Amino acid sequence: MNANAADTERDLPDIGKMLCFSIYSAGHAFNQLYRPLLADFGLTYPQYLVLVSLWSRDGRTVKELGEALFLDSSTLTPLLKRLESAGLVTRTRNRQDERQVLLNLTAEGQALKVRTAPVSKCISEVVGIDAETAQKIKVAIEAIRDAIYKRA
Amino acid sequence: MNANAADTERDLPDIGKMLCFSIYSAGHAFNQLYRPLLADFGLTYPQYLVLVSLWSRDGRTVKELGEALFLDSSTLTPLLKRLESAGLVTRTRNRQDERQVLLNLTAEGQALKVRTAPVSKCISEVVGIDAETAQKIKVAIEAIRDAIYKRA
DNA sequence: TACAATTAATTTGTGCACAATATAAATAGA
């Protein structure tokens, strides 16, 4: 193999060396880990993330929720309608600004905060790393995510 | 706030503290970063990952590809049909075992290996971290992914 | 050789995820 071929080889993508693929595949792994646990409550993983967001701050608009989750309204609107159909959230137009839709948890939606508590405990047990290590990895991944969104 | 309330609070999920959410949102960020770059070649990010896999080992079955990408055939079959329609891969039943479908790159599919080389270069520039740091993060994420798949 | 069990791929149905577009309300400027 000559020098040029070696140079070319070095730049070519290899699935085993791609950081993006590790993130992509780990995302699927988490989804599959959450799925059966959340299915007991009739929830999907993205729906659970919406509820987690609302549990810490209720009464937000779709846009604010989207900023927290890095999702836009075309993803959230149908998802929120499903949560509304399930009786977990209400969607009401803001009287002060009729463009906005305010999201509020119902009593049942609030109650899931406590009822689903064992889920997050189970997740951290399976992942099996200590809080500090997890925090370090999380910060590193967030830095990458934020770098991408800054440039793009 | 009494001790019980503090204990309860500690266990409740917070989107800002969840490692899984950083992975989930970083995955979307990568997808959005790749999208316009790959659109020039008529590819989606998952389609690109399939091609990357085949570039390093051509002639695999759907099952083998799925094991490499952590995807099952119900995801891959329609994706591979689209790549076939685009003239990038061929799908042929294995004569030795008619249950299997062998995947092979066409000349055009092979050619994309070189033509898309600038894409991965662009990605690493935007992510903007050195190879060693990226490697460390990748290994940590893979360990989490593998821990999940081992238990689930 | 029969025929049950396993395996590989496909099909079906549901739910994200997102670009592009549409709609309607609020705001800004002339």
Place this chain on the structure above:
DNA sequence: TCTATTTATATTGTGCACAAATTAATTGTA
């Protein structure tokens, strides 16, 4: 005030992602 622009949601269309069920081929076993 009138109209152009901006903003917040919703809609449409395409493509993953996966569980569950289906089909067809192979293997195991009596």
